[in-house]
Amino acid sequence: MNELTATTHSVHALVLTGFGINCEEELAAAYRLAGGAATIVHFNQVLSGETSIHDYDVLNFPGGFSFGDDLGSGVVMANKVRFRKLPSGRTLLEELRAFIEAGGYVVGICNGFQMLVKMGLLPDFAGQQEREVTLTHNASGRYEDRWVRLAVNPNNRSPFLKGLTSLEVPVRHGEGRLVIRDEQIRSRILAEGLNCLTYCDATGCETELYPHNPNGAELNCAGLTDTTGHVFGLMPHPEAFLSLYNHPDWARRKRLDPTVSEEGDGLKLFRNIVEHISQSRRPHPPAPSPVGRGSQTPAEDKGTLDATAERTPPYGGGAGGGVERPHTLHDDVFTTSAKRWEVVKAVARDMRHDPTQAEDALWQALRGQKVGGVKFRRQHAIDSFIVDFFCAEKQLVVEVDGAVHAQPEQAAYDTSRTDELARKGYRVIRFTNDEVLHGLPAVLRRIEDELHATPRTVNPNA
The missing domain is CATH 3.40.50.880 (Class I glutamine amidotransferase (GATase) domain)
Incomplete structure (x- = not known):
């Protein structure tokens, strides 16, 4: 690209x-x-x-x-x-x-x-x-x-x-x-x-x-x-x-x-x-579920890995370049529900097809199991969020932040989102666009170090 x-x-x-x-x-x-x-x-x-x-x-x-x-x-x-x-x-x-x-x-x-x-x-x-x-x-x-x-x-x-x-x-x-x-x-x-x-x-x-x-x-x-x-x-x-x-x-x-x-x-x-x-101008990913910030009601947040999600995989994919089907540790477990996917899929697809320069640079370095020998997915849905990069095997989320993330409201949103993901057992690391574009080797070393750390236990219903 x-x-x-x-x-x-x-x-x-x-x-x-x-x-x-x-x-x-x-x-x-x-x-x-x-x-x-x-x-x-x-x-x-x-x-x-x-x-x-x-x-x-x-x-x-x-x-x-x-x-x-x-x-x-x-x-x-x-x-x-x-x-x-x-x-x-x-x-x-x-x-x-x-x-x-x-x-x-x-x-x-x-x-x-x-x-x-x-x-x-x-x-x-x-x-x-x-x-x-x-x-x-x-x-x-x-x-x-x-x-x-x-x-x-x-x-x-x-x-x-x-x-x-x-x-x-x-x-x-x-x-x-x-x-x-x-x-x-x-x-x-x-x-x-x-x-x-x-x-x-x-x-x-x-x-x-x-x-x-x-x-x-x-x-x-x-x-x-x-x-x-x-x-x-x-x-x-x-x-x-x-x-x-x-x-x-x-x-x-x-x-x-x-x-x-x-x-x-x-x-x-x-x-x-x-x-x-x-x-x-880009739409922010759906907000975390705490009252007043989320795009889902508390009732909708229940049953993230419900039977409907497992029977009806809510993800487009395949060779045509659709949004990749998210997983956690196993291929038969999704990280969001079918109902929630209907809310976020259009945003995920747009973001995947229109990455920022920094997101694209990091994706080229991560794809094909080039770092740590593990697979990363991009613009991946976890619960009601879309994360930039996700390694299911290590339960690791990698976010790349543009300048808008320095604004107070966005910074508060990012903190609540990170806390919500941490409660569910995911680790989150963040880099600025500038770090990726001008210090990619150091970014990749940090990611590899995190991959070697012991992953937490995922609690999807947290």
Whole structure:
């Protein structure tokens, strides 16, 4: 299977260009390489109503020199957004507010970051799109074009940065110094973790020293989010480091470590957002049976391995690629009932035929008894759940989690689901997509270790 099959065209990015914007092609390429779709349109097509931002998942303000920065970086474009009326009678800023409230994402890079700040969308504590911070001339008094290292705030709210701790990317700007309006705004930015990216030195320590902090930004800030995490702005250019070969030091790094990833650090941000949006759209597996969370009533939860299930195997299968028939330790015992299978089978089939990139990578490594000499099944029904991978012989469940699993409600669901499976005697281990995609050997070692552990006794009626 092509590695981008799971997400191709399921996430649509709108990339604006025109009036001096000049990084639109690289930004569109980032989404396409990450498995999404990208459409580049001139800013006027949005202002005229020809293109609606509401038809897209992510709205992108790329870098460049809009209107030559003659009145200050991003100022003219920001004013167009704030005051220019669309055919609907609303301003584009009003449309942006509705877009964000509906769950859309907005990102601005370099000149795009300057636009978002001057529109009042970052950090926007008051919710009135007032300018609470600005970006002004670099403290160095010169245009900065260099590579920098960034530390990722572990408390950040942006799905673009999920699972990342540091990045190396280039900066190319003359006005990148963040200035904060007052101490109250400064304190809130710190308290709420909105300074999502900070300049750091070669050891990874945040620094205010030039040239590691190339512009003298307050809080050493290279990037901000709003309080929802749906608006993200940064001065450095992740779209300029999509491949190892974009880096000026790639040849030496390749010689020192021939196994070094050929993906650039910047591509990770776009993979994250494409995965996050894709995962958010996929139906969650049916919830566990505790009252208020499950798709089954307590009465339906009784008799999981009832006679009906054994007489009438509720699973499609065979060479045609249907959902595999789940088993426990023996081929004549199913791990869910016929009635419950009727609820979950469509979801299981869809998930099996449309895996995420990480799920597919792990399946290719597990299938054919390649790990531990045991058979794994994928998108397998246990009671009222669908688990990603299941080894019946060892009663082991392996789950692969996308970015959505970090959200509080989903995390609580995962915990209750794991507890429910444990009560029934199954062991559950979890990995993030990033662990699978970038550390598969370690993931397989962990799975093999679990396979050697003593399995619990399955209690299907627990």
